[in-house]
Amino acid sequence: MSAELLFYVSGTLALISSLLVVINKNAVHALLYLVVSLLALAMCFYLLGAPFAAALQIIVYAGAIMVLFVFAVMMFNINQKDIDQESQWLDWKIWLGPTSLVLILLAEVLFVLLSQTNWPSTTIELVDARAVGSLLFGPYLLAVEIASFLLLAGLVGGYHLAKELPTRQSPVRQPGSGGDSL
Amino acid sequence: MSAVSAVSAISDTAMTVPIEHGFILVALLWTVGLIGLLSRKNALFMLMSMEIMLNAGALAFILAGSLWQQADGQVIYILILSVAAAEVGLGLALLIRLRAYISDLNIDKLDELRG
Amino acid sequence: MQSTQDMQNLLFLVPLFPLVSSLILLLLHGRLAPIVVALLGVGSMALAAILTLLIGLEFFEQGSTAFQQVLFNWLPIAGASLDFALHLDQLSMVMMGVITGVGWMIHWYAAAYMFGDKDVQRFFVYMNLFIFAMLMLVLGDSLVLLYLGWEGVGLCSFLLIGFWQHDANNVLAAKKAFIVTRVGDTAMMLGLLILFSEFNSLHIATIVNSTVDVPQPTLWLACILLVGGAVGKSAQLPLQTWLPDAMAGPTPVSALIHAATMVTAGVYLIARMHPLFLQVEGILTIVAWIGALTLVMAGIAALAQTDIKRILAYSTMSQIGYMFLGLGALAFDGAIFHLMTHAFFKALLFLTAGSIILKMHHEQNIFKMGGLFRSLPLSSTFLLIGLLALVAFPGSSGFFSKEAILVATYQSHTAGPTLWWLGVLGAFLTSLYSFRLLFIVCFGSANHHLKEGDYSVSSQFVVPLLPLVILAVIGGFIQLNFTQVFGPSAHPHLPLWIEWLPVAVAAVGFVLAWILYFPRKAVETDERQTSALNRFCRDGLGFDWLYQQIFTKPLQFFARVNKSDIVDHFYHFVGWFNFSLNETLVVSQNGKLRWYLCGTLAGCALMLGGLLWLP
Numbered sequence: 001m002s003a004e005l006l007f008y009v010s011g012t013l014a015l016i017s018s019l020l021v022v023i024n025k026n027a028v029h030a031l032l033y034l035v036v037s038l039l040a041l042a043m044c045f046y047l048l049g050a051p052f053a054a055a056l057q058i059i060v061y062a063g064a065i066m067v068l069f070v071f072a073v074m075m076f077n078i079n080q081k082d083i084d085q086e087s088q089w090l091d092w093k094i095w096l097g098p099t100s101l102v103l104i105l106l107a108e109v110l111f112v113l114l115s116q117t118n119w120p121s122t123t124i125e126l127v128d129a130r131a132v133g134s135l136l137f138g139p140y141l142l143a144v145e146i147a148s149f150l151l152l153a154g155l156v157g158g159y160h161l162a163k164e165l166p167t168r169q170s171p172v173r174q175p176g177s178g179g180d181s182l
Numbered sequence: 183m184s185a186v187s188a189v190s191a192i193s194d195t196a197m198t199v200p201i202e203h204g205f206i207l208v209a210l211l212w213t214v215g216l217i218g219l220l221s222r223k224n225a226l227f228m229l230m231s232m233e234i235m236l237n238a239g240a241l242a243f244i245l246a247g248s249l250w251q252q253a254d255g256q257v258i259y260i261l262i263l264s265v266a267a268a269e270v271g272l273g274l275a276l277l278i279r280l281r282a283y284i285s286d287l288n289i290d291k292l293d294e295l296r297g
Numbered sequence: 298m299q300s301t302q303d304m305q306n307l308l309f310l311v312p313l314f315p316l317v318s319s320l321i322l323l324l325l326h327g328r329l330a331p332i333v334v335a336l337l338g339v340g341s342m343a344l345a346a347i348l349t350l351l352i353g354l355e356f357f358e359q360g361s362t363a364f365q366q367v368l369f370n371w372l373p374i375a376g377a378s379l380d381f382a383l384h385l386d387q388l389s390m391v392m393m394g395v396i397t398g399v400g401w402m403i404h405w406y407a408a409a410y411m412f413g414d415k416d417v418q419r420f421f422v423y424m425n426l427f428i429f430a431m432l433m434l435v436l437g438d439s440l441v442l443l444y445l446g447w448e449g450v451g452l453c454s455f456l457l458i459g460f461w462q463h464d465a466n467n468v469l470a471a472k473k474a475f476i477v478t479r480v481g482d483t484a485m486m487l488g489l490l491i492l493f494s495e496f497n498s499l500h501i502a503t504i505v506n507s508t509v510d511v512p513q514p515t516l517w518l519a520c521i522l523l524v525g526g527a528v529g530k531s532a533q534l535p536l537q538t539w540l541p542d543a544m545a546g547p548t549p550v551s552a553l554i555h556a557a558t559m560v561t562a563g564v565y566l567i568a569r570m571h572p573l574f575l576q577v578e579g580i581l582t583i584v585a586w587i588g589a590l591t592l593v594m595a596g597i598a599a600l601a602q603t604d605i606k607r608i609l610a611y612s613t614m615s616q617i618g619y620m621f622l623g624l625g626a627l628a629f630d631g632a633i634f635h636l637m638t639h640a641f642f643k644a645l646l647f648l649t650a651g652s653i654i655l656k657m658h659h660e661q662n663i664f665k666m667g668g669l670f671r672s673l674p675l676s677s678t679f680l681l682i683g684l685l686a687l688v689a690f691p692g693s694s695g696f697f698s699k700e701a702i703l704v705a706t707y708q709s710h711t712a713g714p715t716l717w718w719l720g721v722l723g724a725f726l727t728s729l730y731s732f733r734l735l736f737i738v739c740f741g742s743a744n745h746h747l748k749e750g751d752y753s754v755s756s757q758f759v760v761p762l763l764p765l766v767i768l769a770v771i772g773g774f775i776q777l778n779f780t781q782v783f784g785p786s787a788h789p790h791l792p793l794w795i796e797w798l799p800v801a802v803a804a805v806g807f808v809l810a811w812i813l814y815f816p817r818k819a820v821e822t823d824e825r826q827t828s829a830l831n832r833f834c835r836d837g838l839g840f841d842w843l844y845q846q847i848f849t850k851p852l853q854f855f856a857r858v859n860k861s862d863i864v865d866h867f868y869h870f871v872g873w874f875n876f877s878l879n880e881t882l883v884v885s886q887n888g889k890l891r892w893y894l895c896g897t898l899a900g901c902a903l904m905l906g907g908l909l910w911l912p
Contacts, residue, residue, distance in 0.1 A: 003199075004198070004199050007199050008199075008203075011207045014211065015207070015210055015211060015214065018214045018215065019214055021218065021231070021234065022214055022217060022218030022221075022222070022227070022230075022231060022234075023218075027224075027227070030227065030230060031230070034230055034233065034234070037234065037237070038237065041237055041240075041241060044204075044207075044241065045244050047199075048204070048244055048245060048248040049248045050244050050247060050248060050255070050256050052256055053240075053244055053255075053256045053259045053260075056259070057240075057263075060263055060267070061237075061263060061266070064267070065266060065270050068270055068271065068274060069229075069270065069274065072274040072277065073226065075278060076226075076277075076281055076287070085286065086224060089222075089223045089288075095217070095221050097895070098216075098217055098220030098891075098895065099221070101220070101895060101898055101899060101902065102217050102220065102898070103213070104902045104906075105213070105898065105901065106209060106210070106213045108902065108905045108906060109209045110206065111909065113202055113205050113206060113209065114202070116202070119200070119202055120201075120250075123198060124198075124199075124248050125248075127247065127251065127252070127253050127255075127256065131253035132253045132256045132257060132260075134253075135253045135254065135257050136257060136260070143257070143261060147260075147261055147265075150264055150265065151264055151267065151268050153268065154268030154269070154271040155271065157271070157275065158272055158274070158275045159275075160275075161272065161275035161276055161278075161279055162274075162279070165282075216898070219891075219894065220891055220894055220895060220898075221891075223891075289889075289891070290889050290891070292888070292890065293887060293889050294888060295886075295888045296886055296887045296888030296889075297883055
């Protein structure tokens with residue numbers, strides 16, 4: 001099979017599975033479809049000459065983030081009642097407005113895309129991990145540090161927000177007792 | 183074939199997909215994600231739709247990187263990845279809170295800022 | 298010649314005495330004994346009158362040259378600086394004499410009349426303040442000072458008419474007086490402003506002797522506005538409706554303000570500004586016509602009145618009509634002469650009426666009096682003397698002054714025979730209503746229920762009236778000399794019948810009154826005489842009704858319609874608009890996240906579309 005065909009197939013697969021994610025009633029099924037979409041995209045990355053990105057997509061995105069999703073969904077204890085309510089929310093009338101709006105946007109974007117006439121020549125060459133690494137430790141060093149800040153914030157926030165709430169019985173504060181600060 | 187030679191085999195065939203098709207794919211993926219974001223009431227599904235949109239953006243950067251034969255596209259892809267990770271972590275924690283507060287994940291119930 | 302101006306240098310004290318007395322009485326309100334109040338109020342007037350006499354003697358001895366006393370610089374406006382200055386010439390000398398002399402007598406009488414009233418201190422505050430304002434009016438050398446006095450007398454008139462404030466009718470009468478004269482005052486103010494803009498000064502001598510060429514229409518407008526002010530203050534057509542109602546005040550007030558002094562302010566104004574009026578074609582004819590019409594109208598109205606004070610009020614209106622007629626006929630000296638004699642006999646009449654009213658226990662309806670010649674002979678005699686002067690009985694003071702006016706009217710080029718016939722008709726009407734009053738009040742059988750012991754009149758009520766009686770009788774022989782102000786007076790020689798027709802007509806009036814009104818049998822009440830014509834005349838020939846239809850009712854209608862205030866509606870609309878806009882827009886803020894997203898995206902789509910497809 002030629003690479004072009006592979007590219008188109010994985011692109012279509014990504015699209016279809018994304019669509020299935022969006023219109024699904026069951027959260028776990030939707031997550032699994034999302035994983036499929038991510039894997040298809042990883043394939044696209046590989047075919048575009050970015051194997052490092054492809055690997056990272058599979059390991060980190062599909063492997064860590066999606067797993068996080070799955071764990072969280074399991075904590076929700078979704079039962080049949082939720083699924084039924086979900087189907088109640090998925091009335092076709094609800095899709096009408098947003099779809100038409102988004103299709104207008106899509107038309108505009110496609111119009112811009114297709115009216116470009118001078119695309120450069122598209123011979124795909126490989127861009128390997130070594131090149132990415134030298135960039136990361138070179139000009140994008142600061143960006144890496146800031147990304148680590150971001151992840152730290154996510155970590156701390158996630159930990160704090162998901163903590164058990166203390167019990168509601170707090171002692172009544174005495175007036176004028178000048179209680180301690182937090 | 184080993185992975186390395188498979189890779190070099192692919193590079194030897196010199197894939198010549200018109201790059202605008204890739205961008206069309208990006209637009210379509212993004213649209214799908216957006217439709218899901220606007221139409222779903224369940225906050226979890228909204229979060230998933232946002233993941234799809236983020237992925238579409240990442241694909242666009244990779245396309246640009248391969249267009250200009252630079253590694254910058256992948257670098258930005260890595261940054262997008264870290265953003266997505268942090269966002270998902272925090273988002274899910276909030277969703278857990280939400281579920282404890284109101285017994286389902288209906289985002290339309292969070293309308294106390296109305297008026 | 299400084300030494301011979303000693304007395305005249307004290308000119309400023311004449312208005313100062315009443316002013317100081319008024320201020321002392323005001324500041325020490327409630328702390329002085331009534332006798333002290335009376336002494337202060339009357340005493341200040343006595344001092345002013347005596348000082349006036351001395352000043353007058355010196356003035357006439359000196360040949361009546363005009364005297365100016367500048368007190369201080371009042372308005373230092375660049376180019377039109379105004380001094381607070383007093384100007385003494387023959388005209389203001391006569392006015393000052395009348396004001397202080399007659400005023401002194403009236404104050405003396407008032408002290409006795411108002412004795413026992415708990416507000417007597419406030420009364421004298423107002424009365425003395427009035428005298429001050431009136432003196433400022435006649436002594437001021439600029440129109441600004443004149444206007445100061447003008448407004449001051451208007452204020453005091455309002456305060457004194459509504460003196461007994463507990464009765465709402467008195468306050469209504471006071472308000473009516475003030476509002477109607479205010480119409481005239483506004484006209485006068487406009488006239489003053491036009492004069493200032495044309496002559497760049499409000500100093501009377503400057504205006505009168507000015508050589509500035511002012512266009513005739515402007516000057517005519519200024520003069521007609523001044524006439525409007527005079528008409529308001531002097532209760533002539535069309536602003537005459539306030540004077541009969543002003544009788545709600547105490548009788549000394551009616552005597553002082555509404556007979557002798559304030560209502561003559563309009564006459565003084567026209568006389569003072571007469572060189573200006575002479576420059577304009579036709580103004581004086583208008584003045585003469587106003588006077589003539591008023592005097593006939595007031596005479597007719599007086600025939601239908603039942604209240605003694607209202608008869609005298611219409612009589613005052615009529616006599617001031619004579620003065621206006623005299624002014625219009627270029628008989629300025631005659632008009633001022635009549636002003637002086639009118640002050641004498643009208644004050645006498647009012648004060649006598651006051652005594653009668655007091656004795657009748659505040660009964661003012663003449664049909665409830667009767668036979669007072671037997672009961673109150675002294676008051677009736679005074680009444681008779683006053684009425685004889687009023688009808689211009691040959692030899693009395695009124696005779697000489699009225700004759701001077703009528704004679705000048707006949708052959709004046711601004712008046713003429715038509716107005717003279719109206720004046721004669723007025724004389725007939727005067728005689729008719731005066732003798733009607735006399736016969737109904739003094740003859741016939743008594744319609745009242747008084748006991749014998751109530752009839753004596755205390756001396757304090759009589760002594761002030763004696764000088765007025767004497768002057769009413771012999772006042773006509775005072776030769777007034779106005780040559781320095783009005784120029785040499787004309788002594789026209791007319792056929793004898795013209796000079797004596799008014800007298801004959803008055804005699805006819807006497808006979809007619811005898812036939813119609815002399816009480817033959819005991820008349821109980823006069824309720825049967827309320828025919829429509831009678832009521833029409835009694836209500837002042839329908840002017841009150843007319844003004845109510847034209848002015849009061851539309852204004853009340855608009856006030857009712859505008860009760861919710863149309864302008865407020867505009868502001869309410871602004872508020873309502875904002876609120877409804879808010880209500881409309883707040884629908885878009887329903888708190889739902891996905892709606893906000895849709896909104897954002899719709900905006901994006903629009904902007905992109907605009908960028909892409911609009912040039």
